[in-house]
Amino acid sequence: MNDEHIEERPSWRCRSCGEPWPCDQAQANLAATLSPTALRIHMWIRLEIAAQDMPQGLPSEMFERFLRWTG
Numbered sequence: 001m002n003d004e005h006i007e008e009r010p011s012w013r014c015r016s017c018g019e020p021w022p023c024d025q026a027q028a029n030l031a032a033t034l035s036p037t038a039l040r041i042h043m044w045i046r047l048e049i050a051a052q053d054m055p056q057g058l059p060s061e062m063f064e065r066f067l068r069w070t071g
């Protein structure tokens with residue numbers, strides 16, 4: 001059983017459930033373990049890495065996916 005919901009690179013799909021990362025469970029796990037500020041910093045870093053892996057991604061969509069949910 002794998003409940004870590006970690007991203008696979010360079011596809012940025014969840015290794016556990018296959019949804020685009022961060023999947024719902026990844027969001028829940030991160031929100032439960034990081035403070036709101038640390039969560040935003042963590043997701044900014046992930047976004048920068050993801051943007052390098054997925055240069056075709058639209059910045060607005062990447063922002064929605066990685067940062068909107070952090071509040």
Ligand SMILES: [Zn+2]
Nearest residue numbers: 005014017023
């Ligand atoms: Zn997942």
